[in-house]
Amino acid sequence: MEMQKEPVGDLQLHQVLRMNEGDGDNSYSNNSLLQKKVILKAKPILQETIVQLYSKSFPECITMADMGCSSGPNTFLPIWEVLEAIDESSRKLNRKPPILQVFLNDLPGNDFNSIFRSLPSFHKKLEEEMGGEFGPCFIAAMPGNFYRRLFPPRSLHFVHSSYTLQWFSEVLEIPLNKGNIYLAKTSPPGVHKAYLNQYEKDFTAFLRSRSEEMIPGGCMVLTIYGRDENSDSSAKHSPTIWDFFGMMLNDMELEVTTPENHKLSM
Template identity: 50%
Template structure:
């Protein structure tokens, strides 16, 4: 799988688009808001810079993209007003893979700028926003050009499927699964962890070279509490997808070899694994970390109990928005409606027995002087 070519969130604003099915990500941004704002204000108070370079790595598209930008700008602007000094110039860079729906973002910018002008007044800013396509597993920006970097729900996507999964056991190491699972060979967990360690190390090293001396970095990603990488809290949502695919194999809709040869470029680390890479890379202090939980179906909370089929379909649409491009490139677009229908039914049955939550890790880092 060529990840840079096939990994993208569903574009546009249709029924299966990421823009209309990113409530889990919006909840994560909301829960991380205080940490992001505190880190951004601490950065400004350290430098009192007249111009700030801000990057959102893995920005995707839709309302969440500019929501994060707004929160960072608002926090710094409030601090400037409190200090009685003019707000800095904001240079904002939105980064994602080239297949991202940047056009939808750019079309929303005139309205965003107009709202800033209306809300902040004539003395604000100015603010300049640009797209920067490319993989964040490597350099994207010039040296010492960024002051604040944010990334939400992106770093758990790997740069590639671990190449070791194509070795051993007849050339396919993870037969019948598409991710880490209870039935996976121990070498599968090792391969995924090592790929994540390589990728996250490169992410941190690249950002450290791009950031100024006082730079700050806040990352939110899917992870796990458990030290067990096969824990259901991080893997079961994908096991249900594998079961849906294997049902289609049993009915002759797709070939079993197709399932055996597909693995997700994804890893959900523990906080201990994150910290180990941060310490090994060595460019950043870990200032703060939190673990938060979000329902698989974020609309189904204690105040808004939905029937299992509604919740199952909600989860299926959320997962389709982030995974369809990869699955369609391997299995073909023709089966996608059928696949996600089956998947939604399996999720519904699971949620009727257990209200399951995503585990999310939030870390705030500062660059070492």
């Protein structure tokens, strides 16, 4: 199987790429348990970062951006973890909690509507669990491609991103990756190089954009999906969902292209 060679237009790709919306059986909201586990596992690092950030400068308002927020319950998990850290830290220091301004970022096709329909219950939970005296939390959307500039210079205190930076900014034009639909152990060196080059390009663009948008002393917590290319992948490789998905697609292609099926369809 050969990857698509005709590039998808930049604007077109960003308009159509999104997670499944709503809360149905096939929605991202109901099929993101792994992403939830990752956010919860990274919670101590996130909260330690927020405590350090707040304790150094005591800003009146902490501005946070969550890059690749998607939609559903997971969207609010990092915000809640930040609020818990602020609440605990301000209590220990006997200071008034700061305001939290949160910008939720994802591509324009993201299901922002479901996020904002959930805001009343989120604010109700915030008031019930942290009290009416806790600093307000303002939540807004910032649709756009996070590999580009999104915010004014020196406007962000904290940037969070979980399991999103493995997405490329554009469709790759790569050599023949026969039998594979992703970067597999059997992919030729040229395919590995193409993936690496695109990742370096995208990640550099991400860091360059954030470096202009963040205040001096600002912090980031980035959780990135990856693998150890230095390990003996041929010995340790075990089938993944992408292997099985690729097998199914290859079988479907063979069924369509076999001479017997051509005769049946005539």
